[in-house]
Amino acid sequence: MNPLALELNEKLDKEYPALLNMLSDLGQSMYYPKGILSQSGEAKSTKYNATIGMATTDEGIMYTDAVYNQFGDQDPSDIFPYAPPQGDERLRALWEKKILKDNPELVAEDISKPVVTNALTHGLSLAGDMFVNPGDTVLLPEHNWGNYKLTFGVRHRANIETYQAFEEDGSFTLDYFKQALENFNKEKVILVLNFPNNPTGYTPVEEEVKTLVESIKQLADKGTQVITLVDDAYYGLFFEDVYKQSVFTALTQLNHENVMPVKIDGATKEYFAWGFRVGFLTFGSKNETVKDVLVAKLKGLIRSNLSSGSLPSQTAVIHAMEDPEFQSQVDHNINILKERYEVTKEVSYRDEYKELWTPYAFNSGYFMAVKLADVDPEELRLHLIKEYSIGIIALNKTDIRIAFSCIEKSDIEYVFETIAKAIKDLK
Ligand SMILES: Cc1ncc(COP(=O)(O)O)c(C=O)c1O
Numbered sequence: 001m002n003p004l005a006l007e008l009n010e011k012l013d014k015e016y017p018a019l020l021n022m023l024s025d026l027g028q029s030m031y032y033p034k035g036i037l038s039q040s041g042e043a044k045s046t047k048y049n050a051t052i053g054m055a056t057t058d059e060g061i062m063y064t065d066a067v068y069n070q071f072g073d074q075d076p077s078d079i080f081p082y083a084p085p086q087g088d089e090r091l092r093a094l095w096e097k098k099i100l101k102d103n104p105e106l107v108a109e110d111i112s113k114p115v116v117t118n119a120l121t122h123g124l125s126l127a128g129d130m131f132v133n134p135g136d137t138v139l140l141p142e143h144n145w146g147n148y149k150l151t152f153g154v155r156h157r158a159n160i161e162t163y164q165a166f167e168e169d170g171s172f173t174l175d176y177f178k179q180a181l182e183n184f185n186k187e188k189v190i191l192v193l194n195f196p197n198n199p200t201g202y203t204p205v206e207e208e209v210k211t212l213v214e215s216i217k218q219l220a221d222k223g224t225q226v227i228t229l230v231d232d233a234y235y236g237l238f239f240e241d242v243y244k245q246s247v248f249t250a251l252t253q254l255n256h257e258n259v260m261p262v263k264i265d266g267a268t269k270e271y272f273a274w275g276f277r278v279g280f281l282t283f284g285s286k287n288e289t290v291k292d293v294l295v296a297k298l299k300g301l302i303r304s305n306l307s308s309g310s311l312p313s314q315t316a317v318i319h320a321m322e323d324p325e326f327q328s329q330v331d332h333n334i335n336i337l338k339e340r341y342e343v344t345k346e347v348s349y350r351d352e353y354k355e356l357w358t359p360y361a362f363n364s365g366y367f368m369a370v371k372l373a374d375v376d377p378e379e380l381r382l383h384l385i386k387e388y389s390i391g392i393i394a395l396n397k398t399d400i401r402i403a404f405s406c407i408e409k410s411d412i413e414y415v416f417e418t419i420a421k422a423i424k425d426l427k
Contacts, residue, residue: 004031008293015289018257022188022225023297024156027130028322030300032313037085037303042222054081057320058357074315083311086278086295087116096279096319099263100317102236109250111263112291114280115298118309120233123264123281124192125151127285130294131190131227131260132156138190139180141165143360143369145198145231170358172202173210179217190223192218193247196234196365199393199401201341203242203364210233213250220323221259232265237334239341252284260284267317269366269372276313319409336354337366337405343412344368353416356423366405377424383426388418 001009008031012020020028032038040051040065055062061080071079086092093113100106117123124147132138134157140148142162152158167173193212195203204212220226230248238244251261266279281292302308320326329383339361348368357370372380377394383391393401400419406417 001029002031003028004033004301004373007031008296009287012291015287016257016285016354017295018225019290020226020259022131024129024131024133024136024265025367026301027297029242030130030297030304032296032303040411042276043295051387053252060355066282071312072317074312075212078315079312081118083308083314085299085306085308086316087114087309088311088318090282091278091318091321094301094318096282098321099246099265099282105245106249106252109287110255110284110297112283112285114263114282115295115302116267116309116314117264117279117281118301118306119268119277120264120266120308121147121151121279122232122277123266123279124231124297125147125155125231126159126262126281126301126305127227127262128156129153129305130156130297131229131262135159136188136190137161137162137186138192139184139185140192141177141197143197145233147196150263150408152190152192165197166200166392170360172208172361174204174208174215177212178215181215184219184224186224189219190227190229192231194231194233195243195247196237196363198234198365199367199369199395199399200360201362201365201367201369202360203238204247205241206243209243209250210249212247216251216255216259216416217254220254220256223258225258225260226258228262229258230261230263232263233269234365235265236270236330237337237366238364239338241364248282249285252407255286257339271317271320272331273313273317273320276316277310278313278317317359336409340407340412343409344416345404347413347416348402350416352418356420360399367401367403369395369399371399372400372423379426380419380422384419384422388422389424390422392413 009020009028043049043051061076063076063080092113100108128151132152136158138152138158138160140162142164153160164176216226228251230246232246247262248263261284263282267273267276284292285291317353357372359370377400381392381394395401
């Protein structure tokens with residue numbers, strides 16, 4: 001193992017040995033090299049800086065007008081250079097401030113500075129690199145974002161297990177989650193917690209979060225090391241009286257030796273900036289040395305798979321977050337989604353559809369899902385495209401997902417009426 005990795009691991013072993021155990025083999029081997037990036041960092045203020053892999057003139061960074069003209073009045077130095085692997089420091093500071101504002105019970109000392117990722121998928125994959133060994137168990141609800149299977153199941157060769165999160169009548173339940181944790185008897189588990197959930201659009205209420213965290217605590221008390229990956233992709237899209245902080249906050253408050261909280265979030269959905277690829281990964285720990293070690297290893301992981309994220313995207317998010325009008329523009333969009341949610345809720349639960357489907361409880365996010373009574377979801381999906389020009393997602397053998405985020409409020413009733421008609425066509 002590289003001496004720099006050994007040095008990082010020794011620090012962990014001294015400060016928090018349980019965490020060293022939670023790391024994957026790759027996580028243990030990883031370090032941030034004292035290579036070109038460190039050396040050019042140290043040479044930043046020199047007169048003749050011949051260290052960096054970019055091109056410069058005495059005026060600054062070299063660029064072409066054809067590219068520069070796409071960026072309005074931005075400073076070329078905020079567009080063309082490489083971003084650092086951990087991301088632009090101004091953006092990291094802005095995001096940290098945002099997280100602390102959104103989560104009044106989160107204590108600044110309990111978290112690392114957020115590290116910029118190439119949006120959430122990259123953050124989840126990095127978390128997998130850091131914590132998941134082949135054969136480790138990743139525990140997910142039955143209704144989960146399909147890409148977890150690729151990330152953790154295929155890429156990291158984890159053993160994916162699922163638990164039921166909804167009763168037959170569509171109501172949310174933690175009973176099966178509790179059971180799954182009570183029966184869990186291995187040394188390590190990776191829990192992915194995603195609220196608002198894709199595909200069901202459910203976020204727990206405060207009491208449910210307490211139950212969820214208590215179950216995690218009981219498992220950790222028995223000695224299992226629990227890595228909690230909190231996927232906050234749809235954070236903030238809350239349309240009812242739900243727990244409006246991140247579950248990450250509740251997990252950091254546990255302050256349990258066997259629980260490692262990791263928050264993965266970003267501009268993608270929260271700021272309606274899907275293609276920008278700006279996300280963040282934040283560790284929950286009080287210990288400064290531990291946070292430094294984890295961030296150093298994460299920087300090494302980023303350096304080795306992406307080198308660094310896109311600076312123009314990061315600059316755009318910085319400028320947006322500093323714009324006094326920005327939050328009201330975001331709120332305006334959220335309000336449009338809320339209005340669509342309200343119509344969807346009213347329409348999808350109508351008595352006339354009771355024979356055809358059962359909605360899963362939903363209160364947030366982009367989506368809702370229903371369990372179909374006796375029609376094959378894939379058959380229905382194809383029929384809806386062909387005969388009615390409506391696109392939905394067939395989730396499995398019984399369920400479909402409908403993204404109300406993409407349907408105008410005035411069209412929602414028609415879409416549900418037509419889905420009902422299409423089901424009847426197929427019966
Ligand atoms: C639950 C969930 N997590 C993560 C992502 C990925 O986000 P990103 O586009 O930022 O990689 C998505 C995207 O659909 C998602 O639904």
